[in-house]
Every structure is written in structure tokens, then in C-alpha cells.
Amino acid sequence: xxxxxxxxxxxxxxxxxxxxxxxxxxxxxxxxxxxxxxxxxxxxxxxxxxxxxxxxxxxxxxxxxxxxxxxxxxxxxxxxxxxxxxxxxxxxxxxxxxxx
Amino acid sequence: xxxxxxxxxxxxxxxxxxxxxxxxxxxxxxxxxxxxxxxxxxxxxxxxxxxxxxxxxxxxxxxxxxxxxxxxxxxxxxxxxxxxxxxxxxxxxxxxxxxxxxxxxxxxxxxxxxxxxxxxxxxxxxxxxxxxxxxxxxxxxxxxxxxxxxxxxxxxxxxxxxxxxxxxxxxxxxxxxxxxxxxxxxxxxxxxxxxxxxxxxxxxxxxxxxxxxxxxxxxxxxxxxxxxxxxxxxxxxxxxxxxxxxxxxxxxxxxxxxxxxxxxxxxxxxxxxxxxxxxxxxxxxxxxxxxxxxxxxxxxxxxxxxxxxxxxxxxxxxxxxxxxxxxxxxxxxxxxxxxxxxxxxxxxxxxxxxxxxxxxxxxxxxxxxxxxxxxxxxxxxxxxxxxxxxxxxxxxxxxxxxxxxxxxxxxxxxxxxxxxxxxxxxxxxxxxxxxxxxxxxxxxxxxxxxxxxxxxxxxxxxxxxxxxxxxxxxxxxxxxxxxxxxxxxxxxxxxxxxxxxxxxxxxxxxxxxxxxxxxxxxxxxxxxxxxxxxxxxxxxxxxxxxxxxxxxxxxxxxxxxxxxxxxxxxxxxxxxxxxxxxxxxxxxxxxxxxxxxxxxxxxxxxxxxxxxxxxxxxxxxxxxxxxxxxxxxxxxxxxxxxxxxxxxxxxxxxxxxxxxxxxxxxxxxxxxxxxx
Numbered sequence: 073x074x075x076x077x078x079x080x081x082x083x084x085x086x087x088x089x090x091x092x093x094x095x096x097x098x099x100x101x102x103x104x105x106x107x108x109x110x111x112x113x114x115x116x117x118x119x120x121x122x123x124x125x126x127x128x129x130x131x132x133x134x135x136x137x138x139x140x141x142x143x144x145x146x147x148x149x150x151x152x153x154x155x156x157x158x159x160x161x162x163x164x165x166x167x168x169x170x171x172x
Numbered sequence: 173x174x175x176x177x178x179x180x181x182x183x184x185x186x187x188x189x190x191x192x193x194x195x196x197x198x199x200x201x202x203x204x205x206x207x208x209x210x211x212x213x214x215x216x217x218x219x220x221x222x223x224x225x226x227x228x229x230x231x232x233x234x235x236x237x238x239x240x241x242x243x244x245x246x247x248x249x250x251x252x253x254x255x256x257x258x259x260x261x262x263x264x265x266x267x268x269x270x271x272x273x274x275x276x277x278x279x280x281x282x283x284x285x286x287x288x289x290x291x292x293x294x295x296x297x298x299x300x301x302x303x304x305x306x307x308x309x310x311x312x313x314x315x316x317x318x319x320x321x322x323x324x325x326x327x328x329x330x331x332x333x334x335x336x337x338x339x340x341x342x343x344x345x346x347x348x349x350x351x352x353x354x355x356x357x358x359x360x361x362x363x364x365x366x367x368x369x370x371x372x373x374x375x376x377x378x379x380x381x382x383x384x385x386x387x388x389x390x391x392x393x394x395x396x397x398x399x400x401x402x403x404x405x406x407x408x409x410x411x412x413x414x415x416x417x418x419x420x421x422x423x424x425x426x427x428x429x430x431x432x433x434x435x436x437x438x439x440x441x442x443x444x445x446x447x448x449x450x451x452x453x454x455x456x457x458x459x460x461x462x463x464x465x466x467x468x469x470x471x472x473x474x475x476x477x478x479x480x481x482x483x484x485x486x487x488x489x490x491x492x493x494x495x496x497x498x499x500x501x502x503x504x505x506x507x508x509x510x511x512x513x514x515x516x517x518x519x520x521x522x523x524x525x526x527x528x529x530x531x532x533x534x535x536x537x538x539x540x541x542x543x544x545x546x547x548x549x550x551x552x553x554x555x556x557x558x559x560x561x562x563x564x565x566x567x568x569x570x571x572x573x574x575x576x577x578x579x580x581x582x583x584x585x586x587x588x589x590x591x592x593x594x595x596x597x598x599x600x601x602x603x604x605x606x607x608x609x610x611x612x613x614x615x616x617x618x619x620x621x622x623x624x625x626x627x628x629x630x631x632x633x634x635x636x637x638x639x640x641x642x643x644x645x646x647x648x649x650x651x652x653x654x655x656x657x658x659x660x661x662x663x664x665x666x667x668x669x670x671x672x673x674x675x676x677x678x679x680x681x682x683x684x685x686x687x688x689x690x691x692x693x694x695x696x697x698x699x700x701x702x703x704x705x706x707x708x709x710x711x712x713x714x715x716x717x718x719x720x721x722x723x724x725x726x727x728x729x730x731x732x733x734x735x736x737x738x739x740x741x742x743x744x745x746x747x748x749x750x751x752x753x754x755x756x757x758x759x760x761x762x763x764x765x766x767x768x769x770x771x772x773x774x775x776x777x778x779x780x781x782x783x784x785x786x787x788x789x790x791x792x793x794x795x796x797x798x799x800x801x802x803x804x805x806x807x808x809x810x811x812x813x814x815x816x817x818x819x820x821x822x823x824x825x826x827x828x829x830x831x832x833x834x835x836x837x838x839x840x841x842x843x844x845x846x847x848x
Contacts, residue, residue, distance in 0.1 A: 091835060094828070094831055095828055095831055095832050095835060096828070103828070164826060164827065164828050165826060165828075167825070167826065167827070168824055168825030168826050169825055170823070170825035171823060171824055171825030171826075172820040172823040172825075
């Protein structure tokens with residue numbers, strides 16, 4: 073069997089990459105992809121613990137997460153399109169209307 | 173009548189009250205009837221009182237007193253010599269020989285002048301006002317002479333001063349008249365201040381002010397008082413007399429007083445008011461007798477004034493001015509008499525002077541009336557045929573004043589000259605001054621007569637048409653006074669010439685204790701010699717005047733030019749008005765100006781300054797409010813704003829930054845829970 077730690081590390085690594093991507097990337101589409109990455113990292117975590125505890129709960133929850141991520145991606149894309157219609161840019165740095 | 177002696181002054185005051193309250197609406201005839209009738213009534217009453225007084229028994233000590241009411245009960249106090257005194261100043265009247273003479277002169281001559289004024293003032297405006305003031309004057313003068321104490325006398329004294337001011341300024345639309353009235357009142361006031369000081373000194377020395385007590389105290393050989401006090405009292409009283417009776421140095425108001433109507437000049441400034449000073453000195457004879465120094469002053473100033481005024485009168489051209497200076501000069505004679513101890517002679521001259529001086533003034537008024545207002549003698553001449561009654565009466569008066577026998581002036585003036593030569597306080601120098609003045613008097617009086625009535629007519633043509641004799645109401649008093657000037661001397665005809673001197677004997681009780689000339693000190697021959705000398709001098713004076721003004725009129729101008737500076741000095745009255753102006757009048761005005769400047773600058777400045785300070789404090793409050801209070805509030809806001817700068821930096825509006833903070837927070841909490 074693959075030790076559970078490896079799955080955890082993989083999940084953590086993907087999570088960190090995803091967070092860094094959310095925090096540092098300029099293109100909003102990349103930020104969206106990073107958010108997907110974070111969600112999928114969580115999914116891997118859930119699978120790992122489902123196998124460790126020999127329980128199906130984890131996998132069911134993972135399907136919920138995937139569904140949620142899909143919906144969120146749709147909504148997110150819709151937001152981006154609305155944003156682009158107004159601001160003509162996909163650069164996150166330039167969306168600072170709430171600046172003081 | 174004696175019991176109601178208080179009626180004598182009351183009659184005129186009723187007239188004055190009527191005139192000054194309702195006189196405007198009364199016709200002239202009514203005014204004359206009231207205001208001349210009432211003084212006439214006073215005169216008759218005075219005669220009645222006089223007759224009754226003569227009939228009083230000897231035990232009354234030649235004095236009748238009537239106490240009317242207590243005016244100022246001043247209570248008890250300590251005198252300067254330690255004794256206790258109770259001062260009660262009363263309104264009371266006293267009739268003794270001296271006041272008998274005075275009331276007869278005042279009411280008699282006053283009544284004649286009132287009658288004269290009916291004609292003289294007939295065409296003048298303010299007829300009722302004139303008679304009202306004239307009656308008020310009679311009231312004040314009678315109060316003055318009938319009073320029985322010095323303070324009542326002072327009330328009358330001030331009253332006559334007031335009436336003098338009112339009457340001098342009668343033609344009040346003329347500035348010179350108003351100025352003259354003011355001058356008279358103010359100069360008088362200076363004398364009055366001294367008089368009051370004398371009265372106050374009398375209060376603390378004698379503790380009383382009525383004549384009887386003071387005279388008794390003064391004649392009492394046991395009366396002791398610090399030496400200089402009596403002299404001080406006498407000098408102060410005399411200074412008051414110099415103001416009222418126009419002696420040096422306070423005579424300057426009298427010539428200016430000629431601005432008033434001529435009857436005023438006759439009554440007030442010749443016959444009655446100016447004699448108040450002489451009356452007062454005679455009344456205080458007991459005090460003056462105690463102080464030879466004061467008597468010396470009185471005699472000295474009297475003699476000096478006599479000759480001084482006579483020199484000025486020599487060169488004046490206004491007929492009334494000559495008479496004014498003559499009055500000052502004759503008053504000097506009266507004071508000279510009092511100063512050498514011959515109070516009776518002084519009063520005698522007062523009486524005869526009242527007759528002939530009033531006559532001269534009324535005659536001058538008649539001349540002015542005939543000349544339609546012209547008063548300059550250089551524009552008169554050859555009037556004797558045109559106004560004969562005036563001429564003859566004035567001639568008699570001029571003879572009287574020059575001392576030609578047997579007219580009234582001769583008797584009185586020679587009595588004075590004799591007493592100043594031979595009397596115990598007399599001195600040859602005083603006699604010499606009096607003698608020279610007599611010569612000058614004769615000269616300038618007849619200069620007046622000759623220039624006015626004789627010689628060539630220098631009258632202007634328009635005036636000459638209207639020359640006419642005055643109406644009966646004006647001529648009758650002239651004739652009466654002329655008769656009095658002729659016979660007035662007989663009642664005091666000197667013993668050395670065989671007369672009985674009834675006048676002198678009548679007045680003796682008032683002046684008893686005063687050393688009179690011992691009858692055998694010099695003998696009659698000396699007296700006759702001096703009398704003859706004065707008559708000769710008078711005749712010489714008249715002769716010189718005749719030569720200069722009738723025979724050779726050109727001489728006068730030549731003498732004037734030859735005398736040059738002396739003539740100018742006399743003509744400008746020794747520049748006394750200019751000197752007084754520079755020394756006193758302008759200095760007082762300067763004081764007034766500086767006080768006014770002080771008032772304007774300092775006092776008003778202070779008030780304005782307070783206002784300014786209030787405004788400035790308001791300004792400061794405004795600045796405080798605008799800068800300090802508002803400043804604090806603004807700084808508060810500013811500090812909040814500045815404090816917000818760091819906070820603003822966080823709000824970038826970029827969502828990724830916010831995500832950073834969330835992540836950081838999660839990490840912190842994670843580490844916190846992991847290691848705690």
C-alpha cells in the first residue's frame with residue numbers, strides 16, 4: 073500500500089501551490105484555476121483519509137466538493153465575463169475600485 | 173409810620189413784581205403810574221419816618237430798630253479769643269441819623285429820576301422792563317441802607333449789583349452794552365469776595381453781625397483782639413467798597429457802565445449805588461477808628477483815585493464819560509474824608525454829590541435827547557439858546573461840583589479839604605492832592621459846559637434841525653435838583669462861617685468817639701485861607717477852560733499835540749483796560765481754555781478710551797474664538813485625518829491583497845493552535 077503520508081504531502085503541496093497561485097497571479101483566470109487546484113488538493117486529502125479509515129464518507133464528501141467546484145467555476149467564469157465587460161481587463165491588479 | 177418802616181423797601185418791590193410778571197401787557201401809562209407812584213410813596217413814607225424819628229425822645233439813643241424775623245439762628249460757638257458767642261442773623265431794620273440821610277437821598281433822588289425816565293424812555297422798547305428793574309434797584313438799595321446787620325446789607329449789596337448788571341445791559345442787542353454789564357458784575361464780584369471774607373472774619377472775632385453789637389464792642393475800651401485782625405477786617409471791607417464804589421483798582425467798570433440809559437447812570441452810578449461803599453465805611457466807623465492803618469489806606473486810595481480819575485476826565489470827548497470819571501473822582505473825595513476820620517463830611521459830600529451829579533447826568537441825558545442821540549462833545553456847541561432850561565440847570569450843577577460858594581458842593585468839598593488838612597488823621601499831602609483835584613474838577617466840568625453849550629456850533633446839520641427842549645416830565649426833576657444843589661449846602665454850613673452845621677450835629681451820634689478837629693487847633697483864619705484858596709483855584713480852572721474852549725478854541729488841539737505822549741496816556745485812560753486784560757482777563761480765559769482742553773482731551777478721552785477698550789476686548793474675543801477655539805477643533809479633525817493615513821494604505825481594493833491577509837491570519841492561528 074502507499075503510506076497515507078504521501079497522499080497528505082501531495083495534497084498539502086498542491087494546496088500550497090494553489091494558495092500561492094491565488095495570492096500572486098495576475099490573471100484572474102489563473103486565479104480561478106488555482107482555486108480549482110486548492111479544491112482538488114482537498115479532494116486528494118479526503119480520498120487519502122477515506123482509504124485510511126476504510127470509510128466511504130470521504131469519497132461521498134469528495135463528490136460534493138467536485139460538484140461544488142464545478143458550480144463555483146461556472147459562477148466564477150460568469151463573474152469574470154461580467155467583470156471584463158465593465159473593465160476591459162483580466163488583470164487582477166487593475167481591479168481596485170474599492171481602493172481608498 | 174416808623175412802626176411800618178419795612179414798607180419803605182416793599183413799595184418798590186411791589187412795582188418790580190408787577191412789572192416783571194405782567195408788565196408786557198400793560199400800556200406805558202399804567203407802567204409809569206405804578207412804577208413812579210410807588211417810589212413816590214416810598215419817599216413820602218421816608219419823610220414821615222424821618223419826621224417821627226426827629227420827634228423820638230432822647231432815651232432812644234438816636235436809634236430805632238425793628239426786628240422782623242430771625243433769619244439764620246446759627247447757634248453758639250467759640251470765638252478766637254475764647255469767649256462764647258451766639259450768632260443770630262436777623263432780618264431787621266434800623267433807623268439812625270445815617271440811614272435817615274440815606275433813605276431820604278435814595279428815595280428822593282430816586283423818585284425824581286423815575287419821573288425823568290417817563291419822558292426819557294417814552295419812545296424806547298422795553299419800557300416796562302426798565303421800570304421793573306429800576307424799582308427792583310430801589311428795593312435793593314433801601315434794604316442795603318435800612319438793614320441792621322452786615323449780612324442783610326450784603327443782600328442789598330448784591331441786589332444792587334444785579335440791578336446794575338441788568339440795567340447797564342438794558343440795550344441787550346448791543347454787544348458793547350452786554351460786555352459792559354458783564355464787566356460791571358464780574359469786577360463787583362471780586363470786591364464782594366473780599367467783603368464776604370471781611371464779614372466772615374467779623375463773625376469769628378465778634379460772634380455777631382449786627383451794627384449795634386459790633387459798634388458797642390469796638391468802642392468798649394475793654395475789648396481786646398489781636399492787632400492785625402481789625403485792620404484785616406477793615407481792609408477787606410474796604411476792598412469790597414472799592415468794587416462797589418469804583419475806586420482804584422476796581423473802578424474800571426464805571427466808565428463802561430455808561431452804555432446803559434442815562435437815567436440809570438444818574439441813579440445808580442452817581443447818586444445811589446456807588447455810594448453804598450461810602451455808606452458801608454461810614455457805618456463801620458467804629459471798626460475803622462480802631463485801625464489807623466486801614467484809615468490810611470482808605471484816605472490814600474481815595475485821594476489817589478480822585479486825582480487819577482480827574483486827569484483822565486480832562487481829555488475825554490464823550491459827555492457821559494467825563495461825568496463817569498468825575499463820579500469816580502468825587503467818590504475818591506468821599507473816601508478821603510472817611511479816611512481822615514471825617515465820616516460826617518464824607519456823608520455830607522455824598523448827599524450834595526447825589527444832587528449835582530444826578531442833575532449833571534439828567535442834564536446830559538436832556539442834551540443827548542435834544543441831539544437825537546449824539547454824545548460826542550466835539551459835535552456839540554452853542555446850545556445854550558436852544559435848550560435854555562437844560563443849560564441853566566447844568567450850569568448850576570457845574571458850579572456846585574467846582575465848589576463855587578454858596579452852592580452845595582462848595583460846603584461839602586471844603587469841609588473835606590479842611591479835615592484832610594487839619595484833622596487828626598489828616599496830612600498836608602492829602603490836602604494838596606484834594607486841592608489840585610478841585611482845580612482839575614473845575615476845569616474839566618466847565619470844559620464840558622463850554623464845549624456843549626457855548627462857542628461855535630459844531631452840530632451836524634441833520635441833527636441841528638431836531639434840537640428841542642425836553643418835555644416837562646424831564647425838566648421838572650432838573651429844576652428840582654438845581655434848587656437842591658443851590659440850597660443843599662445850607663444845612664451843613666460850617667461853623668467857621670457862622671452856620672450851625674445842623675447836618676454834622678445830626679450825624680454826630682453815629683460817629684461819636686471819633687476824634688473830630690478840635691475847634692481851636694488851627695483857628696478859623698487857616699480854614700478861611702484854605703477856603704479862599706480852593707475858590708480861587710476853581711475860578712482859575714474855569715477861566716482856563718473859558719480861554720481854551722470859548723475864546724480861542726484852537727488852543728485845545730495845540731496843547732494836545734504839544735503834550736503828545738501825555739495826552740495819549742490820558743486819552744487811553746492810562747491803558748488800564750489793556751493792562752488788566754493782559755494780566756487778569758486773558759489769563760483767566762486761558763485757564764478756562766486749558767480746563768476745556770483738559771475736559772475734552774483727558775475726560776472725554778477717558779470716556780472714549782473706555783469705549784475703545786470695550787470694543788478691543790470684543791475684538792480679542794473674536795480672534796480667540798476664530799483662532800484658538802476653532803483651531804483646536806480643526807486640529808482634532810486634522811489629527812484624526814493624519815492617523816488615518818497608515819490605515820488607508822491597507823485598503824488597496826485589490827482582492828488578492830485581502831486574500832494575503834486572510835492567509836496570514838490562518839497561518840498564525842494554525843501555528844498558535846499547533847504549538848499551544
